Amino acid sequence: MADLIRLGSPTPRPLRFLLPGTTTRFRGGGLLVELQTARLTAQLRPTKVVTYRQREPDHPFLDDLLRTEPAPGEVLWIVSWGFDVPRLLRRLRGRPVAYHAHSSGYGFDLPPGIPVLAVSRNTLGYWGDRSPRSPLALVPNALEPMWLERGARPGHGAVAAPGTRRPIDVLVQRRKSSAYVLHQLVPALRARGLRVEVQSGWVEDLVDLFNSATVVLYDSADYWRGRGVSEGFGLPPLEALACGCVVFSSLNHALADTLDPGVLGHQIGAGSLEADLERIAAALADPEAWCADPQALAVLLEGCSERALLERWSAALAAIDGHWDRLAAGAPPLQAPATWRLRWGQRLERGLRLLSRHVPGGTG
Structure with missing residues (x-):
């Protein structure tokens, strides 16, 4: 990141984070992360949240700004909302x-020259393959301070004191949980007399809830496979780790970025129901032996702190400003060859090699 900063110091552009809306209609992980990121970047440069589907009294509306914003190149627009991205990029063409x-x-696919700010290595690799000539940066989601200040981290009471027990043995959040967890594993755990809580709906204090649990189960693989898109980051297991919970999780997509099995967490659905029951029972009997490795967890949590993410955002935004300044000065954006062209070119090359082997005087 430091290398990016040394390349120059272009004039920082104010930021405009585009969201369809900010009310409960749009509540979800993506909305919360974008609002948190906008709050973070406001410490670096002027930042506004802009809505584009519904008008809200506290935020400007995209249609209005496109008519009234001064010069098209004076601000940097941040788009994020899944299926809306292509349409938004068309509307913002030239900006x-x-x-x-x-x-x-x-x-x-992204138009040539559109930078990507990826929240995980999984997503970074996806765009590194699909858009290899675009400027790419890794800016993981940040844990809000409440998780690091109140979470029971290693060295700060990561597990309950000997002889004491957290009130919830096993915590499951219903949303995104697989049918296996809800309809097979949870009943089997309860049949063993364990205190299992399946949380659904709004919770006023999630930190307190996680700090009340010894084991947290998170299994989103089926949820995302059914939707055809990936787990973008996977905050719940990280939040549970920050609270000193033993985490059993699926390892799909971005979850594999952080959950090193046996070091920071444990795989759920590891071959058989009996295997899960045995390992969860062992974790409840000796949480300290099953908790995340303290050193590995400390590194992980520090990397996801808001302080660390501010540094990443500062460097990434400086590089993106420089990129757009160069394009504005006339430098053409690099373009990756179309996949069909690469495949046909490679087939043609193989065909010519085979042909040369059967032609008199060929070099095969």
Whole structure:
């Protein structure tokens, strides 16, 4: 990141984070992350949240800004909302824009020169393959301070004191949970007399809820496979780790970025129901032996702190400003060859090699 900063110091552009709306109609992980990111970047440069589907009294509306914003190149627009991205990029053509990429797999391609701010290595790799000539940066989601300040981290009471027990043995959040967890594993755990809580609906204090649980189960693989897109980051297991919980999780998509099995967490659905029951029972009997490795967890949590993410955003935004300044000065954006062209070119090359082997005087 430091290398990006040394390349120059272009004039920082104010930021405009585009969201369809900010009310409960749009509530979800993507909305919360974008609002948190806008709050973070406001410490670096002027930042506004802009809505484009519904008008809200506290935020400007995209249609109005496109008519009233001064020069098209004076602000940097941040788009993020999945299937809306291609349409928004068309509307913002000719203006500096970057794609804050969470889930991958939506199927669209980016126009040449559009930078990507990926929240996970999984998503970074997806766009590194699909858009290899675009400026790419890794800016993971940040854990809000409440998780690091109140979470029971290693060295800060990560597990309950000997002889004490957290009130919830096993915590499951219903949303995104697989049918296997809800209809097979949870009943089997309860049949063993374990205190299992399946949380659904709104919770006022999630930190307190996670701090009340010994084991947290998170299995989103079926949820995302059914939707055809990826787990963009996977905050719940990270939040549970910050609270000193033993985490059993699926390892799909971005979850594999952080959950090193046996070091930071444990795989759920590891071959058989009996295997899960045995391992969860062992974790409840000796949570300290099953908790995340303290050193590995400390590194992970530090990397997801808002302080660390501010540094990443500062460097990435400086690089993107420089990129758009060069394009505005006339530098053409690099373009990757179309996939069909690469495949046909490679087939032609193989065909010519085979042909040369059967032609007199050929070099095969």
